[in-house]
Amino acid sequence: MTHSLINPADTPERQRQKLLQIVEVLMRRVEQETDDGGRAYQQFQRAALLEDEVRERTRELERALDLLNATNARLAAATAEAEAARQNLASAIETVQEGFALFDARDRLVMCNSRFGMHMTDIRERLVPGLAFAGFVQLVSRSRFLALPAGEDAESWAIGRMRRHADRHVMFNVQLADDRWVQVSEHRTLDGGTVILQTDVTDIIRLERQERGKLLDDQARMIRATLDHISQGVGIFDAEARLVGWNRRLGILLAVPAGRFRLGASFDTLSEALGARFTPNDGMTLDDIVSWVQGPRPRPALTFELRVGSEVVLAVLAEEMPDGGFVMSFSDITAERQALRAIAEANETLERRVAGRTAELAEALGRAEQANAARVRFVAAASHDLLQPLSAAKLFVASLADAGLAPEAQATIAKAENALVSVEGILDALLDISKLESGRAAVDVGPVPVDRILTQLADEFAPLAAVKGLRLSVRPCAASVESDPTYLRRILQNLIGNAIRYTERGRILVGARPAGANLRIEVIDTGPGIPEAEQANVFREFHRLNARASASEGMGLGLAIVERAAALLGHPLALRSTPGRGTRFTITLPRAAQHNPVGGALPDIGDDGALRPDGRIVCLVENDPDMRRALCHLLEKWRLEVIDVGSGEEALSLLDEIGILPDRFLIDQDLGSGIDGLALVGRLRDRYGAVPSRLLTAIRSTALEAACASAGIRILHKPVDAAALAGFVLGNE
Structure with a gap:
């Protein structure tokens, strides 16, 4: 371990003295001792080096001392500036007209101006730096200049004040003695401290109070004027059931002299007037009304009626006010009651007339239903009676087909056969319309193979389309649908027949496409189209659009049958058409879960006699x-x-x-x-x-x-x- 001869804690001057003393001792020892082995020179050399180090250390100490002196000078200048800034801040906040106080993050008073704690001279001397905020609140709550709100003592006020102090920003008014008011505004600083401003708002509150008084006086005059001009009679009572306001209409409705109504009069004045002239209605008695007035609060709204004989009826509404008083309004509803009686009498008369007219309508409806049933029976019977000779005529004409007649006669027979076929179609349509309108049409819904019906219709209409030079395309479909096969075939037959009848050139396309759980069968043509204004009319009976009035062209029943049959089966039917570009009919059917083939084609008639067995x-x-x-x-x-x-x-x-x-x-x-x-x-x-x-x-x-x-x-x-x-x-x- 190395030991230093110089104590770092010594002052530079003391260290310098120690070094000089060490050098002097060393030099003396060098001079006194004999240097046989050259050690004296070494000691001298070491002393010289030590003196150099002492000089260097001395210079460093001098520089450190200069730096310390400069630092102390700057610190003194900064302290002076801070003190000047503090004095300036104190002077500034002293010039503020409001009371100002600053509490630090520990809720200790840092500084305040002389206006802080204004009007509370009994605590002003105790508002010194270091005062805790809770102590400040305690001083204020016990000041003789604080006017505590009604129902509060000093302790409860202090608790409420500390609760407000928990908010970051708060503003409230404090009432002082001599009807003075101070507005307190409290805000948090960034470092968690609190700034409090106290503003004397006495003049503002007194002015507001004065203006409010004027406003209340104006409102009172307006309310008085309003009460005197409304049709209801109004009586206003205070919490002790004393009259504090009324209008002239009240005396008129109750027939009470104006002298009976005076400020402070008891409710008994009104109850005596009510008992002397009126009879409460709806089970209400005068005692019930008095019990409501004297009953516990809050009181629910009370409504009742008063009657004078059978003529005058007053509706009364009594409601409680926030101060415990109540208001009673009286409305003359005599005219309304008379109107209600008149309406009731008129209703009775009207009900009798309605009952009579209903009976007449029921009788007329019965006659109409009978007439409709008779018409249906007539159509069915007439069609049946017509079908008998028509069938005979067709058979006679068919028997002449191979009779070897002249070409002119053959052409005449062909025309006669076509005419009979047209008549047969008309009779079939009339029978279908008759059954669909009468509700007698029954359906047998089950799985129906779509392809079988489309194939039959393609074979049936292909020659007719070829005669007109039209291209009939029927796309195959392997799906089955839930429908009635007879009516479904009739619907598609009428749609395809109409398309061929009204299309002069182009093509007719019949096909089916899936639509989720349904199947849409579409009949599309390139005919003249149907104007939008006529699209609803084409489904009416005997309505034919731009067609010649010829029986061979049909009687306009096909689409009427299509619409009624589709409605009977629950199959949505849609029409979309553009004039000049063609028409698209779409019928939507539910797809069947299984495919059940039905029916079979009848054998064709042969021409070579192979199917004509003799002797049968x-x-x-x-x-x-x-x-x-x-x-x-x-x-x-x-x-x-x-x-x-x-x-x-x-x-x-x-x-x-x-x-x-x-x-x-x-x-x-x-x-x-x-x-x-x-x-x-x-x-x-x-x-x-x-x-x-x-x-x-x-x-x-x-x-x-x-x-x-x-x-x-x-x-x-x-x-x-x-x-x-x-x-x-x-x-x-």
Whole structure:
């Protein structure tokens, strides 16, 4: 360990003296001792080096001393400046007209001006630096110059003041003695201290109070004027139920002399007037009113009515005011009550008239329903009666097809056949409209293969489109939908037929596309389009847009049937059209979960006689002579033996007599009296087993179709289609 001969704590002068003394001692020892081995020279050399170090250290000490002196000078200057700034700050805050105080982050008073704690001379001398904020609050709360609010003592005021001190910014007014007021504004500084400003706002508050008094006086005059001009009578009572305000209308309504109303009068004055002249209504008594006035607070609003005989009715509303008083308003509702009685009497009269008119309307509705039912029955009956001769006419015309007639006659027969087909279409449409309007149309919804219907319609309409030079495109679709196959086919048939009828050139596109869980079938044409104003009208019966008035063109029932059938099935129908660019009809159907093929195509009629077996016997049961002759004529032309009878009983008797079982049975459903066609087929099956048979009928009845389906009997609707008839009588069934 190295030991220093110089104590660093010594002053530079003391260190210098020690070094000189050391040098002197060393020199003396060098002079006194003999230097045999040269040690004296070494000691001398060491002393010289030590003297150099002493000189260097002395210079460093002198520089440090100079630096310390300069630092002390600057510190003294800074202290003087700080003291000057403090004096300037004190002078500045002393010139502030408000009381000013600064507390540090520890809530100790740093400084304040002479106006701080104004008007509290009893605590002014104790407001010195270092005073804690809580101590300051305690001094203020116990000052004799502080006017404590009602219901507060010094301790509770101090607690509230400290609670406000917890906020970063707060401003409030403090009332002092002699009706003086000081506004206290308290704010936090960045270092966590607190600045407090105290402003004397006595003059401002007194002025506001004066202005408020004037305003209240003005408001009182306005309220008085308002009360005197309103239609209600108003009485205002204080917390002791003494009258403090009223209007002239109150005396008029209560018929109380003006002298009875005086300031400070008891509520008894009003209750006596009420008891002497009025009778409370709605179960209310005068004692109940008095009990409400004298009852515990807060009091709920009270409403009741007062009556004078059967003429005058007053509505009374009593409500409590914030100061514990209450207001009673009286409204004359005599006119309203009379109006209500008049309205009640008018309502009774009106109800009697409405009941009478309702009965008349019900009777008229019954007659209308009867007339509508009669119309429906008439349409059905007329259509049935028309279908019988129409079927016979079609069969007679069909029998002339291969009669070797002249070309002119053949053309005439073709026109006659087309006319009969048009009439048949019109009758079918009338029957459909009749059933859809009457609500008798029943549907059998189930899985329907879309492709089977579209393929049949493509085969049906392709020749018609080709005749007009149109291109009919029907895209295949393997999906199935939930619908009624008959009505769905009829809807698409009418839409495609309309498209071909109104399109002069271009094409018709029929296809289906998926739409989530649904399938949209669209019929698109390049026809003239439908103006927007006419798009709602095209679904009306007998409405035809830009078409010739010709029966062969239809009677405008197709789209009416489409709309009603789609509504019956719950299939949304949409129309979009642009004049000059074509029309798009879209029907949306729910997709079926499974694919169940239905039905089958009827065999075509051959031209080479291969399906015309000679000797085949057909039993025809038809009670209409013309229909029977037409069918016999056509069947015999196909080289079939025909047994024709007019009733079921006659058919059974004849079969027993001849002992021959025919190969085919054609049986009319409506045979007049006796058994009908369905029952006759049942008897034939009981006798001879499953005989090939068809039921002929012009009736389009869901009940009949269901009964035939249940019995396994197929129907040939009248007018009978020659191709379908040939498929049965000439086929291999």
